[in-house]
Amino acid sequence: MTAADRMAGFLARQSRQRVDFDALAGAADQGDSSLPCSPGRRQVLADAAQELVRRGLVLLPAGHNGWDYSVHPPLPRWVKRPPLTRAARTKPGPRAWVSQLSRLATVQLTPGDHVLLGPVNTLLRDRPDAEVIPLAERSYELYGDEKYLHGIERHRLVTRKILDVTAHLRARPAPAPLAMFELGPARWMLIVENSAAFTSLREVLGSWPDRDQVGWLGYGAGDQLIASLPTAVDSFRERDHPVDRILLYADLDIDGLECARLADARGRAAGLPALQPAVGLYRALLTRPLRAVPAVPPARLREAVSWLPPGMASDVFDLLAQGKVLRQEALPLPVLRACLDPEAPLLPQL
Known part of the structure:
Protein backbone atom coordinates (compact mmCIF):
# COMPACT_ATOMS: atom_id res chain seq x y z
CA MET A 1 0.00 0.00 0.00
CA THR A 2 1.45 3.35 -1.06
CA ALA A 3 1.46 6.60 0.88
CA ALA A 4 -1.28 7.87 -1.44
CA ASP A 5 -3.38 4.76 -0.72
CA ARG A 6 -3.08 5.31 3.03
CA MET A 7 -3.99 8.98 2.59
CA ALA A 8 -7.00 8.02 0.47
CA GLY A 9 -8.17 5.60 3.15
CA PHE A 10 -7.87 8.32 5.78
CA LEU A 11 -9.83 10.78 3.61
CA ALA A 12 -12.64 8.28 3.17
CA ARG A 13 -13.18 8.24 6.94
CA GLN A 14 -13.38 12.02 7.32
CA SER A 15 -16.65 13.94 7.57
CA ARG A 16 -15.19 17.43 6.98
CA GLN A 17 -14.53 18.73 3.51
CA ARG A 18 -11.27 20.49 4.52
CA VAL A 19 -8.54 18.26 5.97
CA ASP A 20 -5.21 19.39 7.45
CA PHE A 21 -2.30 18.01 5.46
CA ASP A 22 -0.46 17.11 8.70
CA ALA A 23 -3.22 14.60 9.40
CA LEU A 24 -2.84 13.15 5.90
CA ALA A 25 0.93 12.96 6.37
CA GLY A 26 0.39 11.07 9.62
CA ALA A 27 -1.83 8.60 7.76
CA ALA A 28 0.94 8.13 5.18
CA ASP A 29 3.38 7.29 7.97
CA GLN A 30 1.12 4.50 9.26
CA GLY A 31 2.26 1.07 8.07
CA ASP A 32 5.67 2.31 6.91
CA SER A 33 7.94 2.67 9.93
CA SER A 34 10.78 3.92 7.72
CA LEU A 35 8.90 6.89 6.25
CA PRO A 36 8.81 9.25 9.28
CA CYS A 37 12.61 9.29 9.48
CA SER A 38 13.33 9.08 5.74
CA PRO A 39 15.18 12.03 4.19
CA GLY A 40 12.91 11.63 1.18
CA ARG A 41 9.69 11.81 3.21
CA ARG A 42 8.76 15.30 2.02
CA GLN A 43 9.06 14.30 -1.64
CA VAL A 44 7.00 11.16 -0.99
CA LEU A 45 4.28 13.30 0.60
CA ALA A 46 4.36 15.82 -2.27
CA ASP A 47 4.05 13.03 -4.84
CA ALA A 48 1.21 11.45 -2.86
CA ALA A 49 -0.67 14.77 -2.78
CA GLN A 50 -0.42 15.02 -6.57
CA GLU A 51 -1.59 11.43 -6.91
CA LEU A 52 -4.69 12.25 -4.82
CA VAL A 53 -5.38 15.14 -7.20
CA ARG A 54 -5.06 12.81 -10.20
CA ARG A 55 -7.53 10.44 -8.57
CA GLY A 56 -9.99 13.30 -8.14
CA LEU A 57 -9.99 12.90 -4.35
CA VAL A 58 -8.68 16.33 -3.32
CA LEU A 59 -8.25 19.94 -4.40
CA LEU A 60 -5.02 21.69 -3.42
CA PRO A 61 -4.87 25.28 -2.11
CA ALA A 62 -4.91 27.92 -4.83
CA GLY A 63 -3.18 30.71 -2.93
CA HIS A 64 0.35 31.16 -1.59
CA ASN A 65 -0.84 31.09 2.02
CA GLY A 66 -2.10 27.56 1.62
CA TRP A 67 1.40 26.16 1.14
CA ASP A 68 4.46 25.51 3.29
CA TYR A 69 7.52 26.70 1.38
CA SER A 70 9.98 26.37 4.28
CA VAL A 71 11.65 23.31 2.71
CA HIS A 72 11.65 21.96 -0.83
CA PRO A 73 9.39 20.56 -2.17
CA PRO A 74 6.53 22.74 -0.91
CA LEU A 75 3.62 20.97 0.76
CA PRO A 76 0.00 22.08 1.09
CA ARG A 77 -1.13 23.13 4.55
CA TRP A 78 -4.53 21.59 3.87
CA VAL A 79 -6.55 19.90 1.15
CA LYS A 80 -10.22 20.01 0.26
CA ARG A 81 -12.33 17.13 -0.90
CA PRO A 82 -14.26 18.05 -4.06
CA PRO A 83 -18.01 18.52 -3.56
CA LEU A 84 -19.99 15.41 -4.25
CA THR A 85 -22.44 15.39 -7.13
CA ARG A 86 -25.71 14.45 -5.55
CA ALA A 87 -27.66 11.95 -7.57
CA ALA A 88 -31.41 11.73 -7.22
CA ARG A 89 -32.11 9.27 -4.47
CA THR A 90 -34.60 6.50 -4.84
CA LYS A 91 -35.71 4.94 -1.62
CA PRO A 92 -35.33 1.15 -1.74
CA GLY A 93 -38.63 -0.62 -1.41
CA PRO A 94 -39.53 -2.99 1.44
CA ARG A 95 -37.46 -6.15 1.53
CA ALA A 96 -38.14 -9.56 3.00
CA TRP A 97 -35.07 -10.40 5.04
CA VAL A 98 -34.17 -13.99 5.90
CA SER A 99 -34.62 -14.89 9.56
CA GLN A 100 -30.89 -14.51 10.30
CA LEU A 101 -31.10 -10.85 9.22
CA SER A 102 -34.51 -10.08 10.75
CA ARG A 103 -33.08 -7.32 12.97
CA LEU A 104 -32.46 -5.26 9.84
CA ALA A 105 -36.20 -4.54 9.72
CA THR A 106 -35.76 -2.40 12.84
CA VAL A 107 -32.86 -0.34 11.44
CA GLN A 108 -32.91 2.61 9.06
CA LEU A 109 -30.80 1.48 6.11
CA THR A 110 -29.08 3.60 3.46
CA PRO A 111 -29.01 2.76 -0.25
CA GLY A 112 -25.40 1.66 0.27
CA ASP A 113 -26.53 -0.71 3.02
CA HIS A 114 -28.98 -2.32 0.61
CA VAL A 115 -26.20 -2.81 -1.94
CA LEU A 116 -24.13 -4.52 0.75
CA LEU A 117 -26.91 -6.62 2.25
CA GLY A 118 -28.74 -7.81 -0.86
CA PRO A 119 -26.16 -10.47 -1.84
CA VAL A 120 -25.80 -11.50 1.82
CA ASN A 121 -29.54 -12.04 2.08
CA THR A 122 -29.45 -14.18 -1.07
CA LEU A 123 -26.52 -16.21 0.26
CA LEU A 124 -28.30 -16.97 3.53
CA ARG A 125 -31.52 -17.81 1.69
CA ASP A 126 -29.91 -20.23 -0.75
CA ARG A 127 -26.93 -21.55 1.23
CA PRO A 128 -27.38 -20.79 4.94
CA ASP A 129 -24.74 -23.39 5.83
CA ALA A 130 -22.19 -22.31 3.23
CA GLU A 131 -18.63 -23.14 4.20
CA VAL A 132 -16.85 -20.30 5.99
CA ILE A 133 -14.16 -19.09 3.56
CA PRO A 134 -11.59 -16.23 3.52
CA LEU A 135 -13.24 -12.83 3.41
CA ALA A 136 -11.65 -11.75 0.12
CA GLU A 137 -12.97 -14.88 -1.60
CA ARG A 138 -16.51 -14.24 -0.33
CA SER A 139 -16.19 -10.61 -1.37
CA TYR A 140 -15.29 -11.62 -4.93
CA GLU A 141 -18.11 -14.17 -5.05
CA LEU A 142 -20.82 -11.77 -3.86
CA TYR A 143 -19.69 -8.45 -5.37
CA GLY A 144 -17.15 -9.29 -8.09
CA ASP A 145 -14.53 -7.35 -6.14
CA GLU A 146 -12.13 -9.02 -3.72
CA LYS A 147 -11.68 -5.77 -1.80
CA TYR A 148 -15.35 -4.78 -1.48
CA LEU A 149 -15.60 -6.21 2.05
CA HIS A 150 -12.19 -4.91 3.16
CA GLY A 151 -12.67 -3.20 6.51
CA ILE A 152 -16.20 -4.60 6.96
CA GLU A 153 -15.47 -5.19 10.64
CA ARG A 154 -15.68 -1.40 11.12
CA HIS A 155 -19.09 -1.08 9.43
CA ARG A 156 -21.72 0.26 11.84
CA LEU A 157 -23.96 -2.79 11.32
CA VAL A 158 -21.08 -5.06 12.35
CA THR A 159 -20.02 -2.97 15.35
CA ARG A 160 -23.66 -2.91 16.50
CA LYS A 161 -23.74 -6.72 16.14
CA ILE A 162 -26.58 -6.65 13.62
CA LEU A 163 -24.40 -8.10 10.86
CA ASP A 164 -21.87 -10.83 11.69
CA VAL A 165 -18.92 -11.66 9.45
CA THR A 166 -18.87 -15.37 10.30
CA ALA A 167 -22.56 -16.12 10.79
CA HIS A 168 -23.97 -13.96 7.99
CA LEU A 169 -21.18 -13.46 5.45
CA ARG A 170 -19.96 -17.01 6.11
CA ALA A 171 -16.40 -15.62 5.96
CA ARG A 172 -13.31 -15.20 8.10
CA PRO A 173 -10.32 -12.86 7.99
CA ALA A 174 -7.25 -14.19 6.20
CA PRO A 175 -4.38 -11.90 7.16
CA ALA A 176 -0.89 -12.34 5.75
CA PRO A 177 0.95 -14.84 7.98
CA LEU A 178 3.55 -13.77 10.48
Whole structure:
Protein backbone atom coordinates (compact mmCIF):
# COMPACT_ATOMS: atom_id res chain seq x y z
CA MET A 1 0.00 0.00 0.00
CA THR A 2 1.45 3.35 -1.06
CA ALA A 3 1.46 6.60 0.88
CA ALA A 4 -1.28 7.87 -1.44
CA ASP A 5 -3.38 4.76 -0.72
CA ARG A 6 -3.08 5.31 3.03
CA MET A 7 -3.99 8.98 2.59
CA ALA A 8 -7.00 8.02 0.47
CA GLY A 9 -8.17 5.60 3.15
CA PHE A 10 -7.87 8.32 5.78
CA LEU A 11 -9.83 10.78 3.61
CA ALA A 12 -12.64 8.28 3.17
CA ARG A 13 -13.18 8.24 6.94
CA GLN A 14 -13.38 12.02 7.32
CA SER A 15 -16.65 13.94 7.57
CA ARG A 16 -15.19 17.43 6.98
CA GLN A 17 -14.53 18.73 3.51
CA ARG A 18 -11.27 20.49 4.52
CA VAL A 19 -8.54 18.26 5.97
CA ASP A 20 -5.21 19.39 7.45
CA PHE A 21 -2.30 18.01 5.46
CA ASP A 22 -0.46 17.11 8.70
CA ALA A 23 -3.22 14.60 9.40
CA LEU A 24 -2.84 13.15 5.90
CA ALA A 25 0.93 12.96 6.37
CA GLY A 26 0.39 11.07 9.62
CA ALA A 27 -1.83 8.60 7.76
CA ALA A 28 0.94 8.13 5.18
CA ASP A 29 3.38 7.29 7.97
CA GLN A 30 1.12 4.50 9.26
CA GLY A 31 2.26 1.07 8.07
CA ASP A 32 5.67 2.31 6.91
CA SER A 33 7.94 2.67 9.93
CA SER A 34 10.78 3.92 7.72
CA LEU A 35 8.90 6.89 6.25
CA PRO A 36 8.81 9.25 9.28
CA CYS A 37 12.61 9.29 9.48
CA SER A 38 13.33 9.08 5.74
CA PRO A 39 15.18 12.03 4.19
CA GLY A 40 12.91 11.63 1.18
CA ARG A 41 9.69 11.81 3.21
CA ARG A 42 8.76 15.30 2.02
CA GLN A 43 9.06 14.30 -1.64
CA VAL A 44 7.00 11.16 -0.99
CA LEU A 45 4.28 13.30 0.60
CA ALA A 46 4.36 15.82 -2.27
CA ASP A 47 4.05 13.03 -4.84
CA ALA A 48 1.21 11.45 -2.86
CA ALA A 49 -0.67 14.77 -2.78
CA GLN A 50 -0.42 15.02 -6.57
CA GLU A 51 -1.59 11.43 -6.91
CA LEU A 52 -4.69 12.25 -4.82
CA VAL A 53 -5.38 15.14 -7.20
CA ARG A 54 -5.06 12.81 -10.20
CA ARG A 55 -7.53 10.44 -8.57
CA GLY A 56 -9.99 13.30 -8.14
CA LEU A 57 -9.99 12.90 -4.35
CA VAL A 58 -8.68 16.33 -3.32
CA LEU A 59 -8.25 19.94 -4.40
CA LEU A 60 -5.02 21.69 -3.42
CA PRO A 61 -4.87 25.28 -2.11
CA ALA A 62 -4.91 27.92 -4.83
CA GLY A 63 -3.18 30.71 -2.93
CA HIS A 64 0.35 31.16 -1.59
CA ASN A 65 -0.84 31.09 2.02
CA GLY A 66 -2.10 27.56 1.62
CA TRP A 67 1.40 26.16 1.14
CA ASP A 68 4.46 25.51 3.29
CA TYR A 69 7.52 26.70 1.38
CA SER A 70 9.98 26.37 4.28
CA VAL A 71 11.65 23.31 2.71
CA HIS A 72 11.65 21.96 -0.83
CA PRO A 73 9.39 20.56 -2.17
CA PRO A 74 6.53 22.74 -0.91
CA LEU A 75 3.62 20.97 0.76
CA PRO A 76 0.00 22.08 1.09
CA ARG A 77 -1.13 23.13 4.55
CA TRP A 78 -4.53 21.59 3.87
CA VAL A 79 -6.55 19.90 1.15
CA LYS A 80 -10.22 20.01 0.26
CA ARG A 81 -12.33 17.13 -0.90
CA PRO A 82 -14.26 18.05 -4.06
CA PRO A 83 -18.01 18.52 -3.56
CA LEU A 84 -19.99 15.41 -4.25
CA THR A 85 -22.44 15.39 -7.13
CA ARG A 86 -25.71 14.45 -5.55
CA ALA A 87 -27.66 11.95 -7.57
CA ALA A 88 -31.41 11.73 -7.22
CA ARG A 89 -32.11 9.27 -4.47
CA THR A 90 -34.60 6.50 -4.84
CA LYS A 91 -35.71 4.94 -1.62
CA PRO A 92 -35.33 1.15 -1.74
CA GLY A 93 -38.63 -0.62 -1.41
CA PRO A 94 -39.53 -2.99 1.44
CA ARG A 95 -37.46 -6.15 1.53
CA ALA A 96 -38.14 -9.56 3.00
CA TRP A 97 -35.07 -10.40 5.04
CA VAL A 98 -34.17 -13.99 5.90
CA SER A 99 -34.62 -14.89 9.56
CA GLN A 100 -30.89 -14.51 10.30
CA LEU A 101 -31.10 -10.85 9.22
CA SER A 102 -34.51 -10.08 10.75
CA ARG A 103 -33.08 -7.32 12.97
CA LEU A 104 -32.46 -5.26 9.84
CA ALA A 105 -36.20 -4.54 9.72
CA THR A 106 -35.76 -2.40 12.84
CA VAL A 107 -32.86 -0.34 11.44
CA GLN A 108 -32.91 2.61 9.06
CA LEU A 109 -30.80 1.48 6.11
CA THR A 110 -29.08 3.60 3.46
CA PRO A 111 -29.01 2.76 -0.25
CA GLY A 112 -25.40 1.66 0.27
CA ASP A 113 -26.53 -0.71 3.02
CA HIS A 114 -28.98 -2.32 0.61
CA VAL A 115 -26.20 -2.81 -1.94
CA LEU A 116 -24.13 -4.52 0.75
CA LEU A 117 -26.91 -6.62 2.25
CA GLY A 118 -28.74 -7.81 -0.86
CA PRO A 119 -26.16 -10.47 -1.84
CA VAL A 120 -25.80 -11.50 1.82
CA ASN A 121 -29.54 -12.04 2.08
CA THR A 122 -29.45 -14.18 -1.07
CA LEU A 123 -26.52 -16.21 0.26
CA LEU A 124 -28.30 -16.97 3.53
CA ARG A 125 -31.52 -17.81 1.69
CA ASP A 126 -29.91 -20.23 -0.75
CA ARG A 127 -26.93 -21.55 1.23
CA PRO A 128 -27.38 -20.79 4.94
CA ASP A 129 -24.74 -23.39 5.83
CA ALA A 130 -22.19 -22.31 3.23
CA GLU A 131 -18.63 -23.14 4.20
CA VAL A 132 -16.85 -20.30 5.99
CA ILE A 133 -14.16 -19.09 3.56
CA PRO A 134 -11.59 -16.23 3.52
CA LEU A 135 -13.24 -12.83 3.41
CA ALA A 136 -11.65 -11.75 0.12
CA GLU A 137 -12.97 -14.88 -1.60
CA ARG A 138 -16.51 -14.24 -0.33
CA SER A 139 -16.19 -10.61 -1.37
CA TYR A 140 -15.29 -11.62 -4.93
CA GLU A 141 -18.11 -14.17 -5.05
CA LEU A 142 -20.82 -11.77 -3.86
CA TYR A 143 -19.69 -8.45 -5.37
CA GLY A 144 -17.15 -9.29 -8.09
CA ASP A 145 -14.53 -7.35 -6.14
CA GLU A 146 -12.13 -9.02 -3.72
CA LYS A 147 -11.68 -5.77 -1.80
CA TYR A 148 -15.35 -4.78 -1.48
CA LEU A 149 -15.60 -6.21 2.05
CA HIS A 150 -12.19 -4.91 3.16
CA GLY A 151 -12.67 -3.20 6.51
CA ILE A 152 -16.20 -4.60 6.96
CA GLU A 153 -15.47 -5.19 10.64
CA ARG A 154 -15.68 -1.40 11.12
CA HIS A 155 -19.09 -1.08 9.43
CA ARG A 156 -21.72 0.26 11.84
CA LEU A 157 -23.96 -2.79 11.32
CA VAL A 158 -21.08 -5.06 12.35
CA THR A 159 -20.02 -2.97 15.35
CA ARG A 160 -23.66 -2.91 16.50
CA LYS A 161 -23.74 -6.72 16.14
CA ILE A 162 -26.58 -6.65 13.62
CA LEU A 163 -24.40 -8.10 10.86
CA ASP A 164 -21.87 -10.83 11.69
CA VAL A 165 -18.92 -11.66 9.45
CA THR A 166 -18.87 -15.37 10.30
CA ALA A 167 -22.56 -16.12 10.79
CA HIS A 168 -23.97 -13.96 7.99
CA LEU A 169 -21.18 -13.46 5.45
CA ARG A 170 -19.96 -17.01 6.11
CA ALA A 171 -16.40 -15.62 5.96
CA ARG A 172 -13.31 -15.20 8.10
CA PRO A 173 -10.32 -12.86 7.99
CA ALA A 174 -7.25 -14.19 6.20
CA PRO A 175 -4.38 -11.90 7.16
CA ALA A 176 -0.89 -12.34 5.75
CA PRO A 177 0.95 -14.84 7.98
CA LEU A 178 3.55 -13.77 10.48
CA ALA A 179 7.03 -14.48 9.08
CA MET A 180 8.49 -16.97 11.60
CA PHE A 181 11.80 -18.83 11.72
CA GLU A 182 12.38 -21.79 14.02
CA LEU A 183 15.99 -21.29 15.12
CA GLY A 184 15.94 -23.70 18.03
CA PRO A 185 13.72 -25.79 20.35
CA ALA A 186 13.23 -23.28 23.20
CA ARG A 187 9.61 -22.40 24.00
CA TRP A 188 9.75 -18.66 23.28
CA MET A 189 9.50 -16.34 20.31
CA LEU A 190 11.10 -12.94 19.77
CA ILE A 191 9.32 -10.70 17.24
CA VAL A 192 11.34 -7.87 15.67
CA GLU A 193 9.67 -4.92 13.94
CA ASN A 194 12.23 -3.68 11.39
CA SER A 195 14.04 -5.70 8.74
CA ALA A 196 17.54 -4.47 9.62
CA ALA A 197 17.21 -5.36 13.31
CA PHE A 198 15.61 -8.67 12.33
CA THR A 199 18.54 -9.51 10.05
CA SER A 200 21.05 -8.67 12.77
CA LEU A 201 19.27 -10.73 15.43
CA ARG A 202 18.87 -13.65 13.04
CA GLU A 203 22.64 -13.65 12.53
CA VAL A 204 23.38 -13.44 16.28
CA LEU A 205 20.81 -16.03 17.37
CA GLY A 206 21.52 -18.27 14.40
CA SER A 207 25.12 -18.70 15.61
CA TRP A 208 24.30 -18.95 19.33
CA PRO A 209 26.52 -21.74 20.74
CA ASP A 210 23.84 -23.43 22.87
CA ARG A 211 21.07 -24.20 20.41
CA ASP A 212 18.73 -25.40 23.16
CA GLN A 213 18.48 -21.81 24.43
CA VAL A 214 17.14 -20.48 21.11
CA GLY A 215 13.49 -20.48 20.06
CA TRP A 216 11.47 -18.75 17.34
CA LEU A 217 12.33 -15.47 15.62
CA GLY A 218 9.49 -13.53 13.98
CA TYR A 219 9.41 -10.50 11.69
CA GLY A 220 6.61 -8.10 12.63
CA ALA A 221 6.70 -5.70 9.63
CA GLY A 222 5.27 -2.66 11.43
CA ASP A 223 1.55 -2.50 12.09
CA GLN A 224 0.94 -5.61 9.97
CA LEU A 225 1.84 -7.44 13.17
CA ILE A 226 -1.59 -6.64 14.61
CA ALA A 227 -3.35 -8.71 11.95
CA SER A 228 -0.66 -11.35 11.44
CA LEU A 229 0.16 -12.30 15.06
CA PRO A 230 -2.84 -14.67 15.50
CA THR A 231 -1.59 -16.75 12.56
CA ALA A 232 1.32 -17.86 14.77
CA VAL A 233 -1.10 -20.24 16.48
CA ASP A 234 -1.18 -22.40 13.34
CA SER A 235 2.61 -22.37 12.93
CA PHE A 236 3.15 -23.50 16.52
CA ARG A 237 0.64 -26.32 16.04
CA GLU A 238 1.99 -27.44 12.66
CA ARG A 239 5.55 -27.62 13.99
CA ASP A 240 4.44 -29.07 17.35
CA HIS A 241 6.54 -26.35 18.96
CA PRO A 242 4.39 -24.18 21.25
CA VAL A 243 5.69 -21.23 23.24
CA ASP A 244 5.23 -20.00 26.80
CA ARG A 245 6.49 -16.47 26.14
CA ILE A 246 6.36 -14.02 23.24
CA LEU A 247 8.64 -10.96 23.26
CA LEU A 248 8.49 -7.92 21.00
CA TYR A 249 11.39 -5.64 20.08
CA ALA A 250 10.15 -2.60 18.15
CA ASP A 251 11.01 1.06 17.73
CA LEU A 252 10.63 3.13 20.88
CA ASP A 253 8.21 5.58 19.33
CA ILE A 254 4.48 6.18 19.50
CA ASP A 255 3.68 3.93 16.53
CA GLY A 256 5.75 1.02 17.81
CA LEU A 257 4.21 1.19 21.29
CA GLU A 258 0.63 1.54 20.09
CA CYS A 259 1.16 -1.35 17.68
CA ALA A 260 2.46 -3.46 20.58
CA ARG A 261 -0.63 -2.83 22.71
CA LEU A 262 -3.04 -3.64 19.88
CA ALA A 263 -1.10 -6.74 18.83
CA ASP A 264 -1.03 -7.94 22.45
CA ALA A 265 -4.82 -7.74 22.67
CA ARG A 266 -5.30 -9.45 19.30
CA GLY A 267 -2.84 -12.22 20.17
CA ARG A 268 -4.41 -12.97 23.54
CA ALA A 269 -7.84 -13.13 21.93
CA ALA A 270 -6.41 -15.85 19.66
CA GLY A 271 -5.12 -17.82 22.66
CA LEU A 272 -1.47 -16.73 22.56
CA PRO A 273 0.60 -15.71 25.60
CA ALA A 274 0.76 -12.00 26.41
CA LEU A 275 3.05 -9.99 24.14
CA GLN A 276 5.84 -8.78 26.43
CA PRO A 277 8.49 -6.13 25.80
CA ALA A 278 12.02 -7.41 25.13
CA VAL A 279 13.25 -5.38 28.08
CA GLY A 280 16.90 -6.38 27.76
CA LEU A 281 17.08 -5.21 24.16
CA TYR A 282 15.19 -2.03 24.97
CA ARG A 283 17.64 -1.21 27.78
CA ALA A 284 20.47 -1.49 25.27
CA LEU A 285 18.56 0.64 22.77
CA LEU A 286 18.00 3.35 25.39
CA THR A 287 21.77 3.93 25.57
CA ARG A 288 21.97 4.80 21.87
CA PRO A 289 21.72 8.18 20.04
CA LEU A 290 18.24 9.74 19.97
CA ARG A 291 16.33 10.99 16.98
CA ALA A 292 14.17 14.14 16.99
CA VAL A 293 10.55 13.96 15.78
CA PRO A 294 7.38 15.98 16.45
CA ALA A 295 6.23 15.61 20.05
CA VAL A 296 3.14 13.54 20.89
CA PRO A 297 0.28 14.67 23.18
CA PRO A 298 0.86 13.40 26.76
CA ALA A 299 -2.52 11.68 27.04
CA ARG A 300 -1.77 9.52 24.01
CA LEU A 301 1.74 8.83 25.30
CA ARG A 302 0.59 7.64 28.74
CA GLU A 303 -1.62 4.99 27.21
CA ALA A 304 1.08 3.86 24.76
CA VAL A 305 3.93 3.50 27.29
CA SER A 306 1.69 1.50 29.66
CA TRP A 307 2.79 -1.61 27.74
CA LEU A 308 6.32 -1.17 29.13
CA PRO A 309 7.34 -2.00 32.76
CA PRO A 310 6.83 1.03 35.06
CA GLY A 311 10.45 2.20 35.39
CA MET A 312 11.13 2.00 31.69
CA ALA A 313 7.70 3.46 30.86
CA SER A 314 8.48 6.68 32.70
CA ASP A 315 11.84 7.05 30.96
CA VAL A 316 10.34 6.47 27.52
CA PHE A 317 7.45 8.82 28.29
CA ASP A 318 9.91 11.61 29.09
CA LEU A 319 11.82 11.01 25.86
CA LEU A 320 8.75 10.95 23.61
CA ALA A 321 7.21 13.96 25.35
CA GLN A 322 10.38 15.89 24.40
CA GLY A 323 10.04 14.84 20.75
CA LYS A 324 12.78 12.18 20.90
CA VAL A 325 12.55 8.56 19.72
CA LEU A 326 14.82 5.56 19.31
CA ARG A 327 14.74 3.51 16.13
CA GLN A 328 16.03 -0.05 16.15
CA GLU A 329 18.67 0.89 13.59
CA ALA A 330 20.38 2.86 16.37
CA LEU A 331 21.52 -0.50 17.80
CA PRO A 332 23.63 -1.90 14.91
CA LEU A 333 24.90 -5.45 14.59
CA PRO A 334 28.35 -5.01 16.26
CA VAL A 335 26.83 -3.28 19.29
CA LEU A 336 23.96 -5.75 19.46
CA ARG A 337 26.36 -8.69 19.33
CA ALA A 338 28.44 -7.18 22.13
CA CYS A 339 25.32 -6.76 24.28
CA LEU A 340 24.54 -10.50 24.27
CA ASP A 341 26.91 -12.76 26.22
CA PRO A 342 27.10 -16.36 24.87
CA GLU A 343 28.34 -17.51 28.28
CA ALA A 344 25.12 -16.37 30.00
CA PRO A 345 21.53 -17.66 29.59
CA LEU A 346 20.04 -16.09 26.49
CA LEU A 347 16.38 -15.49 27.35
CA PRO A 348 17.00 -13.24 30.40
CA GLN A 349 19.29 -11.10 28.23
CA LEU A 350 16.50 -10.58 25.72
